[in-house]
Amino acid sequence: xxxxxxxxxxxxxxxxxxxxxxxxxxxxxxxxxxxxxxxxxxxxxxxxxxxxxxxxxxxxxxxxxxxxxxxxxxxxxxxxxxxxxxxxxxxxxxxxxxxxxxxxxxxxxxxxxxxxxxxxxxxxxxxxxxxxxxxxxxxxxxxxxxxxxxxxxxxxxxxxxxxxxxxxxxxxxxxxxxxxxxxxxxxxxxxxxxxxxxxxxxxxxxxxxxxxxxxxxxxxxxxxxxxxxxxxxxxxxxxxxxxxxxxxxxxxxxxxxxxxxxxxxxxxxxxxxxxxxxxxxxxxxxxxxxxxxxxxxxxxxxxxxxxxxxxxxxxxxxxxxxxxxxxxxxxxxxxxxxxxxxxxxxxxxxxxxxxxxxxxxxxxxxxxxxxxxxxxxxxxxxxxxxxxxxxxxxxxxxxxxxxxxxxxxxxxxxxxxxxxxxxxxxxxxxxxxxxxxxxxxxxxxxxxxxxxxxxxxxxxxxxxxxxxxxxxxxxxxxxxxxxxxxxxxxxxxxxxxxxxxxxxxxxxxxxxxxxxxxxxxxxxxxxxxxxxxxxxxxxxxxxxxxxxxxxxxxxxxxxxxxxxxxxxxxxxxxxxxxxxxxxxxxxxxxxxxxxxxxxxxxxxxxxxxxxxxx
Amino acid sequence: xxxxxxxxxxxxxxxxxxxxxxxxxxxxxxxxxxxxxxxxxxxxxxxxxxxxxxxxxxxxxxxxxxxxxxxxxxxxxxxxxxxxxxxxxxxxxxxxxxxxxxxxxxxxxxxxxxxxxxxxxxxxxxxxxxxxxxxxxxxxxxxxxxxxxxxxxxxxxxxxxxxxxxxxxxxxxxxxxxxxxxxxxxxxxxxxxxxxxxxxxxxxxxxxxxxxxxxxxxxxxxxxxxxxxxxxxxxxxxxxxxxxxxxxxxxxxxxxxxxxxxxxxxxxxxxxxxxxxxxxxxxxxxxxxxxxxxxxxxxxxxxxxxxxxxxxxxxxxxxxxxxxxxxxxxxxxxxxxxxxxxxxxxxxxxxxxxxxxxxx
Numbered sequence: 001x002x003x004x005x006x007x008x009x010x011x012x013x014x015x016x017x018x019x020x021x022x023x024x025x026x027x028x029x030x031x032x033x034x035x036x037x038x039x040x041x042x043x044x045x046x047x048x049x050x051x052x053x054x055x056x057x058x059x060x061x062x063x064x065x066x067x068x069x070x071x072x073x074x075x076x077x078x079x080x081x082x083x084x085x086x087x088x089x090x091x092x093x094x095x096x097x098x099x100x101x102x103x104x105x106x107x108x109x110x111x112x113x114x115x116x117x118x119x120x121x122x123x124x125x126x127x128x129x130x131x132x133x134x135x136x137x138x139x140x141x142x143x144x145x146x147x148x149x150x151x152x153x154x155x156x157x158x159x160x161x162x163x164x165x166x167x168x169x170x171x172x173x174x175x176x177x178x179x180x181x182x183x184x185x186x187x188x189x190x191x192x193x194x195x196x197x198x199x200x201x202x203x204x205x206x207x208x209x210x211x212x213x214x215x216x217x218x219x220x221x222x223x224x225x226x227x228x229x230x231x232x233x234x235x236x237x238x239x240x241x242x243x244x245x246x247x248x249x250x251x252x253x254x255x256x257x258x259x260x261x262x263x264x265x266x267x268x269x270x271x272x273x274x275x276x277x278x279x280x281x282x283x284x285x286x287x288x289x290x291x292x293x294x295x296x297x298x299x300x301x302x303x304x305x306x307x308x309x310x311x312x313x314x315x316x317x318x319x320x321x322x323x324x325x326x327x328x329x330x331x332x333x334x335x336x337x338x339x340x341x342x343x344x345x346x347x348x349x350x351x352x353x354x355x356x357x358x359x360x361x362x363x364x365x366x367x368x369x370x371x372x373x374x375x376x377x378x379x380x381x382x383x384x385x386x387x388x389x390x391x392x393x394x395x396x397x398x399x400x401x402x403x404x405x406x407x408x409x410x411x412x413x414x415x416x417x418x419x420x421x422x423x424x425x426x427x428x429x430x431x432x433x434x435x436x437x438x439x440x441x442x443x444x445x446x447x448x449x450x451x452x453x454x455x456x457x458x459x460x461x462x463x464x465x466x467x468x469x470x471x472x473x474x475x476x477x478x479x480x481x482x483x484x485x486x487x488x489x490x491x492x493x494x495x496x497x498x499x500x501x502x503x504x505x506x507x508x509x510x511x512x513x514x515x516x517x518x519x520x521x522x523x524x525x526x527x528x529x530x531x532x533x534x535x536x537x538x539x540x541x542x543x544x545x546x547x548x549x550x551x552x553x554x555x556x557x558x559x560x561x562x563x564x565x566x567x568x569x570x571x572x573x574x575x576x577x578x579x580x581x582x583x584x585x586x587x588x589x590x591x592x593x594x595x596x597x598x599x600x601x602x603x604x605x606x607x608x609x610x611x612x613x614x
Numbered sequence: 615x616x617x618x619x620x621x622x623x624x625x626x627x628x629x630x631x632x633x634x635x636x637x638x639x640x641x642x643x644x645x646x647x648x649x650x651x652x653x654x655x656x657x658x659x660x661x662x663x664x665x666x667x668x669x670x671x672x673x674x675x676x677x678x679x680x681x682x683x684x685x686x687x688x689x690x691x692x693x694x695x696x697x698x699x700x701x702x703x704x705x706x707x708x709x710x711x712x713x714x715x716x717x718x719x720x721x722x723x724x725x726x727x728x729x730x731x732x733x734x735x736x737x738x739x740x741x742x743x744x745x746x747x748x749x750x751x752x753x754x755x756x757x758x759x760x761x762x763x764x765x766x767x768x769x770x771x772x773x774x775x776x777x778x779x780x781x782x783x784x785x786x787x788x789x790x791x792x793x794x795x796x797x798x799x800x801x802x803x804x805x806x807x808x809x810x811x812x813x814x815x816x817x818x819x820x821x822x823x824x825x826x827x828x829x830x831x832x833x834x835x836x837x838x839x840x841x842x843x844x845x846x847x848x849x850x851x852x853x854x855x856x857x858x859x860x861x862x863x864x865x866x867x868x869x870x871x872x873x874x875x876x877x878x879x880x881x882x883x884x885x886x887x888x889x890x891x892x893x894x895x896x897x898x899x900x901x902x903x904x905x906x907x908x909x910x911x912x913x914x915x916x917x918x919x920x921x922x923x924x925x926x927x928x929x930x931x932x933x934x935x936x937x938x939x940x941x942x943x944x945x946x947x948x949x950x951x952x953x954x955x956x957x958x959x960x961x962x963x964x965x966x967x968x969x970x971x972x973x974x
Contacts, residue, residue: 032969181969225973234970244965251961258717277964278949280957283717283942287709288742295702295709295739296716299682302700303718325703415965418958456698456714456721459677464646464693466701467685476648477693 003212003220010069011175011223012077015167016094017086017107018055019048019062022164027064029168029185033177035235035412038225039068042524043410044076044597049265049349056110056118061093070224074524074531076409078599084167086110086141089119100133105170107163109142137216141166148206152199162203169207176222179204231414238377238406239266241413242336243273245384246308247280252385253392253424256281258300259308260293262315265348266404267338270310290318294335298322301331304428304455306388310336313355314345316399320363323397325467327367327491330442330451332391334384339403341595350595351404353520354571359399360549360578366488368495370394371549373401375523378413380406383546385421392426394498395450401548403570405597406521429454429461439463441475449494496550503552507541508534513614515562516607517587519545519575521597522568528600529607538611545575556583564614566590568603618672619749619825621719621943636673643676644669646696652687657808657834661755662694664811668818669697672722679722682711684731687762688755688834691726705736708743711750716939722822725752729770730760733789737769744798746938747826751818754791754831755808759840772920777839792915792930795829796908802828803911804929808835809848813859813927820929826937846922858887858917860928865898874924875899876917884913887924903932 013030017023024045031043044065053060067077082103085091087110098104111124125131126138145166149159165186172179183201190197211217236244250257261271261284275284283300287293294309301307309319316337326333339355341347359371370390374383380402387398429452432439439461442451454461463475471478472486505515518526523544530542543558545551559565559579565587567576573589580587590606592598644666652658669679679697683689685704692699698721702710707725715723732740732754743750759777760766766779770791774783795803802824806817814832821828833844846852854870866876867890875890875898885899905911911931917924953960 036969036971038971038973228973230973232966232970232972234966234968247964248961251957256717258713260713278946279953280960280964281946281950283946285712285716285942287712288738291706292709292712292739292742295706296713299710299713299715300717301713302710303714303721305717307713321703322706329700415962415970418962418965456680456718457677459675462676462696462698464648464695464699464701466692466699467703468701 003218005176005220005222008221008223009071010067010073011082011221012065012067012080013082013084013171014063014065014080014094014097015084016061016063016090017084017164018089019050019060020052020055021062021086022161023062023064023086026164026168027066029182030171030177031066031235031410032181032185033172033179034066034068035233036178036181038228039070039223040072040226040228041235041410041412042067042073042076044405045408047349049347056087056089056115058089058093058119061089063090063094068223070226072226072228074528075597075600078601084171086163086167088115088121088125091125092119092121098134101135103135103137104131105137105139105167107141107167108138109140139170139210139216144206144210145203149199149202152202153195154199158196158199162200165200165203166207166210169204169209170211172204173208173211174217174220176220179208228412229414233412233414235410236378236381236413237269237408237410238374238380238402239269239338239408240273241378242374242380242384242400242402242407243270245381246274246306246334246388247277247282248381248418248421249385249388249424250280250282250306251418252421253306253388253426255392255426256283256305257308258297258305259284259310260287260296260300261285261310262287262290262293264290264312264315266340266407267310267312267315267336269407270336270338290315291322294319294322294333298326298329298331298333301326301333302329302455304453306332306334306392308334308336310338312338312340312348313342313358316355316358316362323369324363324365324367326397327363327369328467328470329465330395331453332395333397334387334391334400335397336384336400336402338407339401341593347595349404351521351597352570352593352595353401353403353522354574354593355401356519356548356571356574356578359401366492368492369549370396370398370495370498370547371401372398372547373520373545374406375520375544375546377406377409377411381413385424386546389422389424390498392424393450394448394494395453396495401520403521426453428458430458432460440473441465442470443473444494449490449497498550500547500550500552502554503543503545503558505541505543505558506530509539512539512541513563514539514566514607514611515541515543515559515564516566516568517543517545517559517575517579518568519548522570525598525600525603526568529603532600532604533607533611538608540607540611548575551582556585559583559585559587564588564610566607566610568598568606570597618674618722618822619937620674620678620722621940623718623720637675638673639670639676641667641670644696646694648693650694651690653838655837656687657757657836658688658691658755660808660811661753661814661832661834662691664814665753665818666695668815671819672822674722678720679724680714681724681726682707682714683726684728684736685762686728686731686760687836688726688728689731705731705734706739707731708736708739708748708750708752712743712746712748715749716942719749719939719943723750725750727752727754728761729754729756729758729768729791733769733791733794741794741798744795744800744827744829747801747935749826749937749939751821751828752830754829755834756791756831757834757836757840758788758843759836761836761839765839790915791831793912796912796915796931799908800829800931801826801933801935802929803931804829805831805833805925805927807833807844807847807927817929820932824932825940826935844922847925847927856923856925858924858926860901860903860914860926860930862901862903862929865895865900867898884916887917903929905931906933
């Protein structure tokens with residue numbers, strides 16, 4: 001039977017199931033197949049903090065959303081067109097996000113009386129008419145998988161576990177995805193257990209064939225490749241991009257990279273990734289706590305390495321005192337904060353942007369540091385290099401503010417030419433720097449205001465540094481009032497003097513009266529909202545701060561050009577507060593702290609209101 | 615002197631190559647230009663002088679020596695040594711020194727700390743440095759009091775100690791630093807006294823040649839807030855009767871008249887001090903610092919009473935185990951040997967690994 005093929009511009013699919021159902025893997029593979037096809041992609045995983053919440057319950061639901069299109073897209077999509085629900089809990093948890101008319105593929109085998117009762121369904125939603133507003137495809141995913149694998153020498157449990165591959169096969173058929181990479185992947189994943197590789201591949205093919213044969217799917221879809229700049233691409237998450245950016249910073253600076261880290265969600269993947277790259281001279285130390293992690297990184301920086309520590313908000317709180325020491329010592333140090341919902345333990349697997357105040361101000365004394373925020377998963381690569389550039393050039397701690405949304409989300413990344421990445425080579429001090437032959441550890445470079453980096457092992461430059469206030473130039477302990485005042489101001493001035501690129505404004509017509517200003521991971525939803533508004537003839541300008549400290553020199557000028565400045569943030573207005581204080585601009589905050597990224601649609605509605613009232 | 619366990623390293627392109635040839639230096643070469651500012655009469659002066667006069671023995675160039683400290687009176691130490699030095703944060707010296715030592719195996723890294731710094735605020739870092747066996751030498755100046763904050767009791771103060779913060783006596787039991795270090799399975803554990811320069815230097819000598827963490831507790835007198843705390847171990851009239859001098863291979867017999875001996879009574883859990891003339895000489899314990907099982911050294915560490923009677927001084931334990939630095943270095947070297955070509959080409963290959971596609 002030849003089926004009708006329908007062309008679509010874009011599709012949003014959400015795979016949802018129990019946290020043991022392999023939904024992240026399924027989503028990941030579907031994404032990879034889609035990338036191979038050349039669609040633009042954006043993904044959003046969503047998983048519980050519990051590794052295995054009780055099976056079949058609402059807290060145990062894990063999902064993976066993938067948005068793919070034949071044009072360039074900026075977000076993982078506001079609401080899914082297709083939901084794959086592996087059990088009643090997955091259906092119940094995700095149904096509120098579905099627009100009417102969406103397609104739902106349900107695994108009917110899991111819709112037992114017991115499972116329905118577990119999540120509070122009095123009757124079976126597949127049968128009681130409550131889903132009549134949707135197109136429902138009831139499929140016995142588990143039973144069909146088990147049946148398809150009858151001839152395989154595996155346990156019933158292993159056969160049942162392959163149901164995610166059956167679902168993947170079915171969806172791959174439905175959206176005409178190329179599947180070779182998935183079969184290769186299964187061979188690699190189960191290299192030591194070929195019988196499982198064969199069973200999973202068989203489940204995948206059975207799913208594909210089921211899609212082709214069943215009359216339930218009358219239409220097959222195609223999404224043509226997007227027009228993207230020529231080059232080599234890979235799909236990448238923010239955490240992996242960030243880790244690779246640090247490796248690249250090591251290569252481009254010719255310095256060993258030293259990571260001190262303590263495991264914490266959602267930053268641990270950076271530690272995992274960097275620990276694989278020892279051949280590039282990357283040392284990773286899993287320290288006894290957050291404080292030791294940054295302490296070790298600072299010790300390595302003192303010894304001439306690019307010291308890095310990676311963590312999330314609670315860890316940054318613990319590291320504050322060492323960041324202050326690094327401010328006083330004026331040594332390079334990169335502190336990566338993959339933000340998550342706080343305060344306290346908060347919601348570790350959910351995203352938020354509420355650590356900006358802590359990054360800017362969260363230390364005792366006047367302790368300014370540089371702050372950089374990536375705006376998308378692949379941008380984490382470049383932001384890591386930029387943070388390293390600032391740390392190495394200006395000998396200062398730099399806080400890199402990623403968040404859970406871009407850390408785990410993914411998008412296609414056009415691979416850079418290595419030679420086009422910034423040259424990060426540094427000059428170490430090797431000779432005394434004063435006329436009398438002494439070495440003055442706090443004599444500054446007139447251009448960068450950086451002090452010399454004289455690492456132990458350098459003859460003749462033996463000197464002592466520490467947290468006590470230093471005398472200008474000599475670095476000796478000093479309690480002199482005028483010297484302290486001078487040093488405090490100098491530390492502030494040298495952060496302000498860091499050269500950062502100007503703030504760019506996207507204002508196609510030049511007629512906009514409203515500027516929407518963002519920072520960090522809100523770039524995608526803000527950009528998508530602006531595009532949608534412009535497509536409807538609404539004028540709106542967009543600017544995005546990548547450098548939060550120091551801010552670009554033209555920031556005030558840009559902001560003052562517009563009647564109204566709106567700042568959407570996943571916090572209660574931290575950037576807006578700074579902007580108002582710094583530039584006396586009456587910025588309007590739009591704030592949400594739900595642990596989820598903004599949807600483009602809600603920003604579109606909000607911005608349209610602002611434009612109307614401007 | 616046995617070889618100092620240092621290994622070559624490259625701190626990064628542009629840094630000075632480490633000089634490793636033995637050098638002839640004198641005590642004065644290790645004195646910095648900073649005025650020493652401890653209270654007159656402080657035990658720290660004696661330790662500083664002992665360390666400065668010992669350092670030339672190592673024949674390590676000054677630039678390859680680093681002193682890292684935390685916060686407290688003792689932690690001012692690095693300012694007075696004409697080597698590289700860092701006066702860091704309260705309790706964190708072992709963490710900072712770990713990063714430095716692991717990334718720079720060519721350096722001789724020394725930590726100077728106190729009972730509050732190492733055992734209170736920094737206790738976690740201390741035990742983890744010891745269990746990892748990081749190649750650092752830790753000098754813990756124990757005066758059983760907080761000096762810099764002016765006289766509060768410390769985690770080594772005896773229970774019932776009356777201080778500014780405990781006017782009716784402290785309620786918490788003290789740590790025994792030697793027992794604590796042994797509990798963390800430190801590979802080198804020793805105790806010495808601030809005023810006994812010869813003994814102090816012999817312990818430093820043994821520590822310096824040890825690969826891995828060397829933990830040295832130095833009883834140090836704070837003449838302002840806890841004066842005479844260790845007098846019984848120092849005064850000629852009492853010291854011989856109060857201290858057990860640990861010497862590898864020698865029987866544990868002590869006292870002005872050798873009237874006391876340490877035995878390992880059957881059926882018990884530890885060692886016991888008995889009159890020498892009450893036991894058969896064959897029962898007297900022969901000190902062996904290389905006993906793999908830390909229980910022996912631990913038993914030694916439990917001998918002193920509250921009045922410091924039966925205090926062992928010297929090296930409790932010195933066992934060979936690969937340092938953390940060595941293991942990390944070997945992993946790095948193995949991985950680096952797989953770096954086939956130019957790092958930039960390898961980086962390009964890394965970025966392009968996995969599922970990629972091309973758009974023309």
